[in-house]
Amino acid sequence: MIFIAIQFLQPARNKSGQVMPTDISRTVPVSPAVSALLKTGCYDCHSNNTNYPWYATVQPIGWIVNGHIQKGKAELNFSEFGSYTIRRQKSKLKSIANQVNDNSMPLASYTFIHKNAKLSKEDKALIIDWATQTNEAISTKQ
Amino acid sequence: MAIVAIALSACNNNTTEEKKTNDTTNSAATAAPVTGGSSVKDIVEHYLHIKNALTKDDGKEAANGGKALADVFAKFDQSSLTAEQKKTFTDIQADAKEHAEHISVNAEKIAHQREHFATLSKDVYDLVKTLGGGQTLYNDFCPMYNNNKGATWLSETKDIKNPYLGKTMPTCGTVKETIQ
Numbered sequence: 224m225i226f227i228a229i230q231f232l233q234p235a236r237n238k239s240g241q242v243m244p245t246d247i248s249r250t251v252p253v254s255p256a257v258s259a260l261l262k263t264g265c266y267d268c269h270s271n272n273t274n275y276p277w278y279a280t281v282q283p284i285g286w287i288v289n290g291h292i293q294k295g296k297a298e299l300n301f302s303e304f305g306s307y308t309i310r311r312q313k314s315k316l317k318s319i320a321n322q323v324n325d326n327s328m329p330l331a332s333y334t335f336i337h338k339n340a341k342l343s344k345e346d347k348a349l350i351i352d353w354a355t356q357t358n359e360a361i362s363t364k365q
Numbered sequence: 366m367a368i369v370a371i372a373l374s375a376c377n378n379n380t381t382e383e384k385k386t387n388d389t390t391n392s393a394a395t396a397a398p399v400t401g402g403s404s405v406k407d408i409v410e411h412y413l414h415i416k417n418a419l420t421k422d423d424g425k426e427a428a429n430g431g432k433a434l435a436d437v438f439a440k441f442d443q444s445s446l447t448a449e450q451k452k453t454f455t456d457i458q459a460d461a462k463e464h465a466e467h468i469s470v471n472a473e474k475i476a477h478q479r480e481h482f483a484t485l486s487k488d489v490y491d492l493v494k495t496l497g498g499g500q501t502l503y504n505d506f507c508p509m510y511n512n513n514k515g516a517t518w519l520s521e522t523k524d525i526k527n528p529y530l531g532k533t534m535p536t537c538g539t540v541k542e543t544i545q
Contacts, residue, residue: 310460
């Protein structure tokens with residue numbers, strides 16, 4: 224009974240359906256290859272557009288998924304990257320390189336379910352190089 | 366809104382109290398202009414707290430320092446800053462507070478704390494260069510950290526005590542700059 228009842232309590236969907244002017248792709252150069260990796264590997268939790276799996280409509284899974292998204296977006300939101308200060312943009316790029324390098328991100332629990340989000344050695348190198356170079360290219364002068 | 370109002374009134378109270386103590390003691394008036402809230406001195410103090418904990422490989426103590434640092438960054442009193450200084454401070458605050466928070470919640474992951482400490486060190490360096498540190502600080506450099514990419518840190522002592530390599534290589538590093 225409770226299970227059926229909670230199905231009516233759907234959390235708001237994280238789907239703006241548009242590319243914001245503050246999106247990272249409009250802030251710094253992002254190659255199509257890197258962009259594709261970010262979209263499949265990171266955007267579900269780190270942007271305003273989540274590609275929901277079907278079971279996210281089943282509660283309480285949907286609530287758990289929603290919690291992860293809120294936490295992920297607070298940490299880093301690629302859709303709002305352009306609104307960060309230059310100093311913070313640089314910090315985030317540095318953290319992206321670090322987290323991908325030591326396999327902290329994408330989360331193992333996420334890639335376990337989303338097999339296509341698992342980064343190969345080449346994928347990792349691509350993201351790390353991009354993040355490092357972009358970080359160096361951003362001038363600290365404002 | 367209520368929180369902002371309380372914060373503002375709290376600052377006002379402090380201001381009057383500070384003035385009173387300054388009147389009676391009539392000393393330290395030349396020191397960093399502190400009027401309620403926290404000061405650069407508090408930021409440096411808690412930053413050094415984290416630094417000293419990391420030199421001892423003590424992630425738990427570093428986390429305590431991180432919590433305190435995030436707190437003083439949030440409560441920093443900007444009333445004595447010029448418009449230009451405010452701009453710099455706001456920029457540093459947004460970044461540094463986040464690093465301090467990460468250090469505070471990763472007591473069990475000292476390597477991760479050190480990653481954030483590296484960027485935090487740059488933030489605090491820029492802060493004391495802009496606003497003054499209130500004490501002599503040494504900007505030290507460790508060439509080996511992060512696969513020989515190196516990283517800097519601030520210290521209150523001239524002797525090298527490395528927060529990145531901790532007990533494995535406590536004296537690795539050099540003084541790059543003395544900040545008076």
